[in-house]
Amino acid sequence: QSALTQPRSVSESPGQSVTISCTGTSSDVGGYNSVSWYQQHPGKAPKLMIYDVDKRPSGVPHRFSASKSGDTASLTISGLQAEDEADYYCCSYAGTYTFVFGGGTRLTVL
């Protein structure tokens, strides 16, 4: 199972919006509405930000939104804040009760 494809890095200024893509195949992202997104700050455990493509757990700011089209899922962060600077990972169900992560995207808030 190959990792989902994410851009290695993105950057944007505070207050702006940024979108991180996550591209898979019809066997994972495109085949199921089971994509989640995780935020990871250096030296910390990942934190769930989005699940089931576009649902936000309680406590996650509304600035975080997500969607999916075909084999590509996307995470959008609007009104960027310094604290959003982190690594972001997508994860998808990949069939036969298995899961696959994306390679991760480093978000820099300029």
Place this chain on the structure above:
Amino acid sequence: QVQLAQSGAEVKKPGASVKVSCKASGYTFTAYYMHWVRQAPGQGLEWMGWINPTSGGTNYAQKFQGRVTMTGDTSISTVYMELSSLTSDDTAVYYCARDYDFWSGVLDYWGQGAQVSVSS
């Protein structure tokens, strides 16, 4: 509150095995599956598999089939991940993470991670 407390750092020689523990508290242990995810230095997250603590049922990533064993002890609310035939490529932080809905893959709580280093 939900907490997943993992065992400490380990240093192993190539060819050896390592067993990492993850003790759960703050919720009904048997009601949630547990996943294991690892992260090599400077690399991304890698899904390893999950365990149903109630039945002991497991499902592993193909990459680790034959080399990983996930077990649980309901009496002490603890799950274990044992990885054998270690190589330097297994040097990583190993996380346990609770699945919020059976085997949905939605990992809502994570342990603090356990560093495993493999070196001769």
